């Protein structure tokens with residue numbers, strides 16, 4: 001039952017210049033750790049709760065901190081050091097099933113990025129932008145969730161954190177610049193693995 005902070009598969013400065021070392025360090029060691037700690041506390045309280053009322057009172061904490069843990073675990077693996085600065089493979093969409101699906105549903109990667117960024121920038125308050133697989137149609141679709149709600153309507157392929165803490169230290173209030181920059185560090189290899197699992201129907 002005890003949840004733990006998963007390590008990032010790269011160093012805190014590995015996403016520079018697109019996401020700063022300070023943001024990555026705080027985001028992982030402080031914010032994500034806090035969700036893990038609070039989720040563990042809520043789960044422990046839930047296990048001890050003896051009445052429906054006590055259990056119901058814990059629902060919000062379980063959802064918020066559980067969602068925060070799920071979303072940030074996914075986000076950490078959604079990113080990779082950028083090929084644009086010769087650090088890794090981030091931002092590179094190779095020929096393959098995911099690229100074919102993106103072209104089928106969005107025409108081009110550039111078009112997907114434009115639609116994703118416009119939809120995600122329009123989130124009021126804090127939330128997440130998602131590229132996901134519709135479990136009924138297997139189509140790739142863009143959607144958003146509020147606060148730390150995890151994506152339940154689709155199987156997540158790419159998730160982008162648009163809470164201000166994800167970008168404010170570097171981009172201040174210019175969310176659009178953050179959203180433009182982040183495509184340079186998207187881990188499309190991870191995204192393709194998730195896409196294939198989703199369309200394979202094995203674990204939606």
Ligand SMILES: [Fe+2]
Pocket residue numbers: 027031072161163165166
């Ligand atoms: Fe975050």
